[in-house]
Amino acid sequence: MALTNNETRSNYLINQIAREIGAIVGHDQVTADKAKRVEQASDWSWMSKYLLSKNEELPIADLVVSPKSTEEVSKVVSLANDYRMPVIPRGGGSGTQSGTFALYGGIALDLKRLNKVIDIDENSMIVTVEAGLDGSELEKVLNAKGLTMPHYPGSHFFGATIGGCLAARGSGVVSTKYGKAEDLVLQIEAVMANGKVIDTLPVPSHASGPGIIQTLVGSEGTLGVITKAAMRLEHLPESRVFLSYGFKDVNTGIEAARLIMTKRWKPAVIRLYDEADTKKLSEFLNLGVQGVLMVIMCDGAKSLTDLEAKEIDLICTGVGGKPHGPQVGQNWWDGKYEPFKHGNIPAPPMIYGTTDTCARFNDLPAIYKAKKEVVEKQFAHHKARYTAHFSHWFPWGGMIYDRFYVDNPPTDIDEAMKLHDDLWNAAIDASLKNGGTLNEHHGVGLKLGRFMKAQHGSSWEFMLGLKKAWDPNGIMNPGKLGFGPPGSA
């Protein structure tokens, strides 16, 4: 691909920087090709899909650069810092928060060539990988050895990388037992904004001062580029036992999940669907169930899963759950990626947004009620719909994976974009006022950056201080996570 074209030839500086970067990564690994720049800026956010569907421009970088090693990332970032040029890291581009939009131009840093499995330590059960490795590719390597790195997001087959999962603080399908990406990570190597390479300690649990690792996790490319990660491994389970129940309402289902979690049972999956979401799921998977549905999966040694399933059954039936039998749960597991298949996944022109949040058990019922009401009542004139399921549980609470949909939005682009923002404003307000968070696993990106101050209150000032100290020129993914343009931190 020719590096220069009519558009960039007029920009002498960009061309010079491209030549300098070419000397680092190879001239064939730098491009100003427009289609590549658009591809690198795009993600799975509604805004990205909507604007492209309307043949509108996305905010794109000046150059796309594809390094193949930490050393090359370090040299590219160092050079970008010298030129005060933004750097926008990108893994698989499966993010949903417009985190890859290049709002201020700069370098789209395509990390997919950092895709090696570096080491599998079967003794300590740790895998070390380069950050651009696709999670589903890693699984193939591990499964052949009877192992798994138990982080399977809905985007498992959408190219989500290990670095992207850490950068966006993601959750996988079995996070209730095995933890989120933040719990599975043991060590990180990162390139910081000045180009320096840092390694966190070899183990995450220590008393050697505060942990840098959890500051980089969730930083979405605004504090540095994650280049390597060591992740916890598990053996593939000997047994999986499935259960499923109908409940009279969502709150009774929440109570069942609360009892399971606070009695410290550890099923890998507890998913509680409200009526509207059960309907959708049942259609996708031909489940033949309706009403409020819970599917549960226990995994591990057979003796453990037998006992756990027996105790969980007592809890669920004890609060009035009506068993639907194991097959519904099994079908759910087999079809867990079905809702994300082409034709099932929402797409423009409809307006939609996944407004997932997490909260203490005490706050979950009020958040669900408030968000359902605000979407269905405040936007009744747009016939807005609301669906929810609760899919990740913690010892202290759970997450709500909820969505709004407007099937027939205004055709005018500005009006549609405004309606999208209004829906988000209302949903986030309802989450925050009732003890929830901005998000649970999709991250913040550009989409939710404007709420960071409200979310973090007086801590926000200290986050800004951290950004200023670690990235004084503000080159790292500017305009995301609520941080401002380059140079403004």
Ligand SMILES: Cc1cc2nc3c(=O)[nH]c(=O)nc-3n(C[C@H](O)[C@H](O)[C@H](O)COP(=O)(O)OP(=O)(O)OC[C@H]3O[C@@H](n4cnc5c(N)ncnc54)[C@H](O)[C@@H]3O)c2cc1C
């Ligand atoms: C259908 C679908 C289902 C999904 N289901 C889930 C789910 O179940 N759980 C879940 O957690 N998420 C889910 N997501 C969201 C998304 O897949 C995750 O956020 C994923 O972690 C992003 O990984 P990625 O490599 O594609 O990152 P990208 O989209 O490339 O990037 C996301 C953000 O992280 C930054 N970034 C990427 N790599 C790095 C790096 N190495 N260093 C520093 N910053 C970096 C980018 O700058 C950007 O801000 C889903 C998305 C889709 C489309």
